[in-house]
Amino acid sequence: MKHFKSILLLLVAFLLIPVQHIHAEEAESKELDIPEIVLEHLADAYEWHIASYEGKHLSVPLPIIVRSENTGEWHFCTAHSLPEPFFFSEEHHGKIYERVGGEEVRPIDLSITKTVAQIWIVVIVLITIFLSCARWYKRHDAHSEAPKGFVGAIEMVVMMIHDDLIKSSIGEKHYKPYAPYLLTVFFFILTTNLIGLIPIFPAGANVTGNINITFFLAFCTMLAINIFANKEYWKEIFWPEVPLFLKAYPAPIMPVIELFGVITKPFALMIRLFANMMAGHAVILSFTCVIFLGWSMGVGYGIGLNTFSIIMLLFMNCLELLVAFVQAYVFTMLSAVFIGLAHKDHHAE
């Protein structure tokens, strides 16, 4: 119960972050541009937009940190008070650019964007959950009594991933050093996916649907596969058991294909997570936009389309709950299987 209170306190603290009203610079057009709205929600941003009403936008300002290419100075500001040589480039998806002479250059940009802020929130949530669970094991003897309630639920999930997935995919002998990494990846992806489904402020950013994030996760898996791979694995790549002319002279096709496979495995992980989560967010947002589209066409259309889109929204959100879990599970399982392949003991005939 004590942890519940501290989590509640954390949420309240987030809600007390000063929010500011920003006047819209141009008059809002009456036309609804649905692809625009959907893409805007999917993309990263320099401020956390919450709501708009009659041309006024309610959003949480996030810090922008840029280094000027011209003077080498670091600037620290918000999207509202961006200094002069910098501007949001429309043709580069709203990223910050700088005017140097007549040219537009991209300055070094270390801004705390929406995605970064969301990752930090996820990290805080994960640390709170797991440190509070870890405390139970410090105070109790885990061999003689079983945890109850929340700690028990977390233990169930951890044991499921640890025993059924990591141990069985990598193998009894080698799984130990990889278990912490794979469990971290699983819970990070799961929590980010689930938090991404909550539509309001301290949640809802499209993190795992951002290809940079999935690229990094896949890159870590690639390192985990290749750095600690054993001799058998590299022999399979450079000297597989095929006729000599296929692996040496005149046509070293097999090593090329196998090397290509080293890259495509993590690449597939990256694309799978990215495309699944982006598509899920896009479909949910499209159904949300149908509500506004309906009302802009008239009351009759409004009521009819509302009913349709709310039913579909509920359905899609339930489906996305499932997808959130399945994608985290699949990413962890494929990582574990690939790591297991890099630790084969002998050549399987």
Added chain:
Amino acid sequence: MIISILAAEGLAQLGCGIGAGIATIGAGLGIGKIGGSAMDAIARQPEATGKIQTNMILTSAFVEGCALFAIAACAFLIK
């Protein structure tokens, strides 16, 4: 001239849509086969459910990955 350019652009978008659709058909067929065989296998050997399920998810992830490559490519091409 302008009309033909506009038509070409429209055709390009149509191509993206059709490409994504074909990829989805392929993935649907593939995952359907995997799911069907897994159900058969579970019905025959209910005690091996866990192992079959793991392998089913693994295989369908591969099929899905292929289709998602195509769909991502189509999504990037569409303007």
